Amino acid sequence: MIVVNESRNSFQSYYMFGLIATSMSIIAAYNEAWENGDVEALSEIIHDDFVFNPHVGGITMGKSDLLGFAGSEGGPKSENDRILFENEEVGVAHAIVHFSNGSASEAVMSFMKFKDGKIISMETGATPLSDDYKLVGQE
Secondary structure (H helix, E strand, O other), rough: EEEEEEOOOOOOEEEEEEEEEEEEOOOHHHHHHHHHOOOOHHHHEEEEEEEHHHEOOOOOOOHHHHHOOOOOOOOEEEEEEEEEEEEOEEEEEEEEEEEEOOOOOEEEEEEEEEEEOOEEEEEEEEOOOOOOOOOOOOO
């Protein structure tokens, strides 16, 4: 099987036995569900044995913890989501994330491992941004 990323990494085309099938990448599906607060869709994307090691606090969270944030008032919001790499085993994504607790927005890099077509683990690293940051090309 050959995987070709298309349309800004949102979809993948699978070429097998001369047939072409297109499906949304795991990360793109995750980003869309998170943005829409779709806990049901997230529940299908996140593996039951999911482990999340965020870049702060030295804590580890599970699937129910992550789903608790999704769609909640004051949950983290992201912009400029980008998929840097994704295959059947791992994915790397980057986004600007804003928090409702008044802390500085952050540039967040996420590394994900996949199992059975779902996200089984995620780790993040982040760089805090100043209150007056501007993305290149924006005024």
